[in-house]
Amino acid sequence: MGAVKTRRMPRAVREQQMLDAAVRIFGQRGYTAASMDDIAELAGVSKPLVYLYLNSKEDLFLAVIRREAAALTEAVRAGVRPDQPADRRLWHGLLAFFEHTARHPDAWSVLHLQARTHGEPFAGEAAAMRAAIVTFVTQLIAVAARDAHRDPDLPDHEVAGLAEALVGAAESLAAWANTADGIGARQAAGTLMNFAWAGLGSLMAGRRWSPPGE
Amino acid sequence: MGAVKTRRMPRAVREQQMLDAAVRIFGQRGYTAASMDDIAELAGVSKPLVYLYLNSKEDLFLAVIRREAAALTEAVRAGVRPDQPADRRLWHGLLAFFEHTARHPDAWSVLHLQARTHGEPFAGEAAAMRAAIVTFVTQLIAVAARDAHRDPDLPDHEVAGLAEALVGAAESLAAWANTADGIGARQAAGTLMNFAWAGLGSLMAGRRWSPPGE
Amino acid sequence: MGAVKTRRMPRAVREQQMLDAAVRIFGQRGYTAASMDDIAELAGVSKPLVYLYLNSKEDLFLAVIRREAAALTEAVRAGVRPDQPADRRLWHGLLAFFEHTARHPDAWSVLHLQARTHGEPFAGEAAAMRAAIVTFVTQLIAVAARDAHRDPDLPDHEVAGLAEALVGAAESLAAWANTADGIGARQAAGTLMNFAWAGLGSLMAGRRWSPPGE
Amino acid sequence: MGAVKTRRMPRAVREQQMLDAAVRIFGQRGYTAASMDDIAELAGVSKPLVYLYLNSKEDLFLAVIRREAAALTEAVRAGVRPDQPADRRLWHGLLAFFEHTARHPDAWSVLHLQARTHGEPFAGEAAAMRAAIVTFVTQLIAVAARDAHRDPDLPDHEVAGLAEALVGAAESLAAWANTADGIGARQAAGTLMNFAWAGLGSLMAGRRWSPPGE
DNA sequence: TATGAATGAGCGTTCATTCAT
DNA sequence: TATGAATGAACGCTCATTCAT
Numbered sequence: 001m002g003a004v005k006t007r008r009m010p011r012a013v014r015e016q017q018m019l020d021a022a023v024r025i026f027g028q029r030g031y032t033a034a035s036m037d038d039i040a041e042l043a044g045v046s047k048p049l050v051y052l053y054l055n056s057k058e059d060l061f062l063a064v065i066r067r068e069a070a071a072l073t074e075a076v077r078a079g080v081r082p083d084q085p086a087d088r089r090l091w092h093g094l095l096a097f098f099e100h101t102a103r104h105p106d107a108w109s110v111l112h113l114q115a116r117t118h119g120e121p122f123a124g125e126a127a128a129m130r131a132a133i134v135t136f137v138t139q140l141i142a143v144a145a146r147d148a149h150r151d152p153d154l155p156d157h158e159v160a161g162l163a164e165a166l167v168g169a170a171e172s173l174a175a176w177a178n179t180a181d182g183i184g185a186r187q188a189a190g191t192l193m194n195f196a197w198a199g200l201g202s203l204m205a206g207r208r209w210s211p212p213g214e
Numbered sequence: 215m216g217a218v219k220t221r222r223m224p225r226a227v228r229e230q231q232m233l234d235a236a237v238r239i240f241g242q243r244g245y246t247a248a249s250m251d252d253i254a255e256l257a258g259v260s261k262p263l264v265y266l267y268l269n270s271k272e273d274l275f276l277a278v279i280r281r282e283a284a285a286l287t288e289a290v291r292a293g294v295r296p297d298q299p300a301d302r303r304l305w306h307g308l309l310a311f312f313e314h315t316a317r318h319p320d321a322w323s324v325l326h327l328q329a330r331t332h333g334e335p336f337a338g339e340a341a342a343m344r345a346a347i348v349t350f351v352t353q354l355i356a357v358a359a360r361d362a363h364r365d366p367d368l369p370d371h372e373v374a375g376l377a378e379a380l381v382g383a384a385e386s387l388a389a390w391a392n393t394a395d396g397i398g399a400r401q402a403a404g405t406l407m408n409f410a411w412a413g414l415g416s417l418m419a420g421r422r423w424s425p426p427g428e
Numbered sequence: 429m430g431a432v433k434t435r436r437m438p439r440a441v442r443e444q445q446m447l448d449a450a451v452r453i454f455g456q457r458g459y460t461a462a463s464m465d466d467i468a469e470l471a472g473v474s475k476p477l478v479y480l481y482l483n484s485k486e487d488l489f490l491a492v493i494r495r496e497a498a499a500l501t502e503a504v505r506a507g508v509r510p511d512q513p514a515d516r517r518l519w520h521g522l523l524a525f526f527e528h529t530a531r532h533p534d535a536w537s538v539l540h541l542q543a544r545t546h547g548e549p550f551a552g553e554a555a556a557m558r559a560a561i562v563t564f565v566t567q568l569i570a571v572a573a574r575d576a577h578r579d580p581d582l583p584d585h586e587v588a589g590l591a592e593a594l595v596g597a598a599e600s601l602a603a604w605a606n607t608a609d610g611i612g613a614r615q616a617a618g619t620l621m622n623f624a625w626a627g628l629g630s631l632m633a634g635r636r637w638s639p640p641g642e
Numbered sequence: 643m644g645a646v647k648t649r650r651m652p653r654a655v656r657e658q659q660m661l662d663a664a665v666r667i668f669g670q671r672g673y674t675a676a677s678m679d680d681i682a683e684l685a686g687v688s689k690p691l692v693y694l695y696l697n698s699k700e701d702l703f704l705a706v707i708r709r710e711a712a713a714l715t716e717a718v719r720a721g722v723r724p725d726q727p728a729d730r731r732l733w734h735g736l737l738a739f740f741e742h743t744a745r746h747p748d749a750w751s752v753l754h755l756q757a758r759t760h761g762e763p764f765a766g767e768a769a770a771m772r773a774a775i776v777t778f779v780t781q782l783i784a785v786a787a788r789d790a791h792r793d794p795d796l797p798d799h800e801v802a803g804l805a806e807a808l809v810g811a812a813e814s815l816a817a818w819a820n821t822a823d824g825i826g827a828r829q830a831a832g833t834l835m836n837f838a839w840a841g842l843g844s845l846m847a848g849r850r851w852s853p854p855g856e
Numbered sequence: 857t858a859t860g861a862a863t864g865a866g867c868g869t870t871c872a873t874t875c876a877t
Numbered sequence: 878t879a880t881g882a883a884t885g886a887a888c889g890c891t892c893a894t895t896c897a898t
Binding site for chain 1: 860861862864866
């Protein structure tokens with residue numbers, strides 16, 4: 001499983017190899033359980049070289065988070081056609097999200113679990129990525145509401161809550177789709193679209209659920 | 215902050231004190247960063263006593279997870295009146311969930327973050343609790359579908375996906391409600407109910423979103 | 429050479445054993461070349477116990493410096509009879525100094541070489557001890573000058589320089605007496621007394637050496 | 643501060659640049675805290691080149707000690723006019739010594755502190771330089787004693803002790819003069835001359851201090 | 857002459873865990 | 878029931894040193 005031991009590589013290449021190894025080890029073992037020895041061995045280099053290039057375990061973890069966060073947001077962005085209507089954009093975004101997380105489960109573990117569980121500055125970096133996605137979804141919802149001529153009925157904090165809920169649902173379904181056999185990215189995206197778009201439509205049509213008086 | 219030093223307590227009491235301390239330390243510092251010294255000190259006992267009662271750090275963490283998982287599921291169950299219609303039951307369940315997580319943030323951190331991030335057997339225990347909640351929600355959706363005479367249109371795996379999505383949305387909103395100031399449990403539950411119930415209703419009315427043909 | 433392995437000692441005793449070992453290792457190998465493993469082994473305990481009691485290598489070194497500085501100044505102070513004339517007091521002080529450094533060469537190496545060579549806070553601690561000795565000598569010189577009714581002729585900074593010179597000479601002779609065989613503390617003290625007391629006497633009698641005009 | 647990066651210099655020049663850098667780093671950081679990286683960087687060359695020219699850290703340190711020891715003894719020797727009487731020669735020697743140490747504090751730190759604190763072969767090299775100076779002073783004292791027709795009264799080992807004391811006093815005053823503001827080389831030399839020459843004169847005149855009978 | 861790439865070996869420190877009482 | 882004394886094992890990190898070009 002370890003990389004083939006090839007010597008004397010240019011620095012940039014070696015660095016990517018180290019990050020590749022780090023994603024796998026961090027994603028599978030967790031930040032604290034991962035040892036620099038393990039990562040160096042999987043990368044096919046000695047420990048001092050990892051330190052020479054990445055400085056410290058913290059810096060290495062941060063570099064991993066940043067690289068994978070950029071990769072995920074880029075994948076979503078690349079999947080979305082900006083000239084399409086809001087529902088199509090949401091659909092393609094979800095599809096890209098589920099496909100990327102399914103293809104890179106270790107990276108998703110790092111971003112969704114490890115980074116958020118081990119304090120600053122990691123949690124902040126993961127939160128920043130998540131915030132970008134939430135903002136993206138928030139804008140889609142706002143556009144959809146405008147198209148339905150309904151925005152006066154949806155206050156800002158409600159839109160924010162909806163976006164949070166939608167992103168949380170997507171995160172949950174990502175794990176579900178990766179676990180339950182036979183459920184692919186398309187199906188997960190379909191389920192969520194059905195649920196979400198109908199819910200949004202109803203909301204915008206003014207149909208709201210009222211809590212009991214108690 | 216540590217418990218007042220009272221000697222010679224009955225075992226059951228001492229054990230609860232240790233678990234109380236462990237929840238706080240694990241929840242705030244994380245599993246690996248928490249040290250047995252910290253926990254023993256906060257519990258007001260010596261380290262060997264912790265080992266005498268709880269055996270090991272793993273066992274202690276497991277005991278914490280089990281106690282808090284039971285407390286959370288019990289809180290949800292206690293909030294739901296079985297003789298009510300499905301929407302009311304979902305509403306009260308969500309309300310109880312948001313209230314409990316807001317009142318016990320360390321416990322929620324243990325269940326939602328720490329337990330899932332540090333491998334087996336912890337992740338399994340947390341997954342079991344989550345599965346129980348998902349099952350509960352699944353049943354509610356099934357009942358609602360039956361009430362709407364629509365179950366033939368909602369295949370099982372779709373219902374499972376919806377439940378997963380709903381639970382994920384709730385988890386996401388729990389963090390959001392605890393962070394953003396001024397958002398309480400009622401508001402989070404209201405936002406989610408509006409979103410979810412309308413979405414479910416639309417689905418059951420046969421309004422579905424279809425992916426593009428591409 | 430290592431201490432006999434006796435288990436379960438009270439903390440205070442173990443701490444002294446550790447300091448004893450540390451003096452030898454630090455004195456013979458130097459601060460940086462000394463390893464905590466070496467010290468723990470010579471003390472007959474495991475490394476974690478050293479850390480439990482002394483916290484860190486820095487703290488251990490500081491504790492050694494403080495203990496040995498106190499022992500040396502105490503030895504000098506104990507050798508001096510305060511009711512005697514200044515020359516006798518200087519003599520007994522020098523004698524005690526040479527005897528102590530001869531009997532504890534590792535401690536002297538720590539105080540005179542290691543502590544001064546490895547930056548703060550060690551150098552400061554050693555400097556404080558030395559300053560106390562210089563002050564002691566300065567006072568002796570001042571008393572002697574007063575007895576000779578000559579103090580107006582000896583400006584303060586000149587007295588300070590003389591004290592510095594005298595202490596430096598003593599430090600140098602300590603090494604010399606410990607190295608050259610057959611030279612004991614008495615002889616070293618005698619040589620220095622002859623040199624110093626005569627020099628001081630001449631100075632106080634107003635005989636001064638003038639640099640050439642160039 | 644690092645040397646301007648000029649390539650392809652003749653070996654002799656490069657070597658001196660490396661030694662210059664090494665003196666500064668060793669003098670300021672100490673032997674063990676100094677890293678070959680630091681030295682290479684300050685010298686403006688790559689690390690392998692340092693090894694190519696100087697072989698190892700030990701050899702580099704030895705080369706530094708030898709160069710600076712030679713420079714210091716040469717400075718003292720150059721300051722002394724051999725055709726002058728003993729007191730003038732001592733005066734000029736001290737003056738040259740204080741001036742050189744004040745002008746080259748890093749070199750003095752290496753010779754006086756670092757070399758003596760880090761075992762063989764460094765301590766031996768520093769001791770050899772010191773022995774040369776002690777011998778030089780011993781001869782001056784012997785000449786002065788002969789001039790005073792007093793040598794039968796001053797046994798050899800006493801002369802040796804006096805020389806040791808004088809050199810120690812000078813070393814002590816060098817640090818003192820470099821620290822205390824406003825004290826220059828001339829003043830330090832003056833203080834020491836006053837002290838030493840008067841002491842020596844008294845000794846040679848047969849005035850000796852006798853220890854108490856006890 | 858000169859260097860970018862790479863490592864073996866070791867050190868300070870921490871922590872879960874146990875022994876003896 | 879309760880604890881002061883003690884440790885095995887591992888981890889993050891650094892450094893002098895060398896290889897291949």
